[in-house]
Amino acid sequence: HPPAPNPNLNIQMCSAGDKTGMSSQAMLATLATILCIFSFLWEFKKMMSRNYHLPPGPRGLPLVGYLPFLGKNLHQSFNELARIYDRTQTMCHHKFTIFGKRGGRRPWVHDITFANRNPTVAALAFSYGGNDIAFAPYGPEWRMLRKIFAREMLSNSNLDASYTLSRNEVKKCIRDMYGKVGTAINVGVIAFSTVINMITKFRAAAMQLTVILGKPNVSDFFPILPRFDIQGVEREMKKATLWIGRIFERVIERKKLGSVNKRGQESFVARTLCRHRHRWY
Known part of the structure; x- marks a missing residue:
């Protein structure tokens, strides 16, 4: 009769084979x-x-x-x-x-190569997808935006358009100075506060936009990350942009009803809407 198989021998051989296979896999890895x-x-x-x-x-x-x-x-x-x-x-x-x-x-x-720069996630949310003079690619649309910016927003006509607001704030400034007759007046502080009061509704939102635009965002450096919005920069920018957009929408709707002011002049917003309506850019 052949000798009976030793079960311990088979167990030892199997365990040795498993160890050899595992070690080879570790070496390959x-x-x-x-x-x-x-x-x-x-x-x-x-x-x-x-x-x-x-x-x-x-x-x-x-x-x-x-x-x-x-x-x-x-x-x-x-x-x-x-x-x-x-x-x-x-x-x-x-x-x-x-x-x-x-x-x-x-x-x-x-x-011209440096005119095309990659906008950040916050800039895309702020400019509605890059439709802005600072982030739009170089081309006919950007040249038209630059023309509008230089001719309308930085010209004397823009100062004339804000004449009523400036006059009211200057009147308030004069009344405050008249009420302080006989005391020392810091004219620089009063002039600064007068200018700030003209834009007081936008001050908080504008400061928030500036902070968000300058915040380092890891999604700006890795193309796969913007969809996840890890740091919440895009979410914060959309919230701030929505608040300012509501003010702009009210101004636009008001200008659609009457594009001519009291002096018979067409406003900057009305001219911009007219260009957009006729697709001039």
Whole structure:
């Protein structure tokens, strides 16, 4: 009769085989990880070697660049970097270049390429998808917006259009000064408060828009993240924009009913609505 099989021997052989298979899988996984790391470092080195002609700048991490080292106020962080790396700097992340006040004048004015810049998530929510003179791409629509901005908003006609509001605020200022006869008056403070009172309804919302636009947002640097709105920047901007939009809607509806003021002149809002209606841009 053949000898009876030893069950302990089979158990030991199976466990040894399992250990051998597990160790081989671990070795393969480790080898694959090492190869991925080396390939990533090699590609990163090749990418950096192609940009030898770029100006100096701060060193960053491979994936996130210098983003983790920026402060809450981007303009202050870039100003500090400009003091170290002069007027022109190169950021590691996305290889974009940041210009200082003096170094950025000529490219921004003379090069059309720099007129097209990627808007942030907050800027897209604020400008209704980039329909703004600051974030719209260069083209016929942007040129028409620039023409309207220079001819209407920065011209003497705009000052004439706000004549009534300015006159009322100046009258209030004179009454306040008349009531303080015999006392020292700080004319600068009174003039400043007069100007502030003209825009008091927009002051809080405008300050909030400025803060949100300058807030660092990780979704602006990684294209896959804006849909999730991790930091809630888009949600905050839409809320502030909705409040200002309601004021604009009331003004637009009022101008639709009567586009001519008391002096028989067509207002800026009416002219803009007319251009939009006829698709001039």
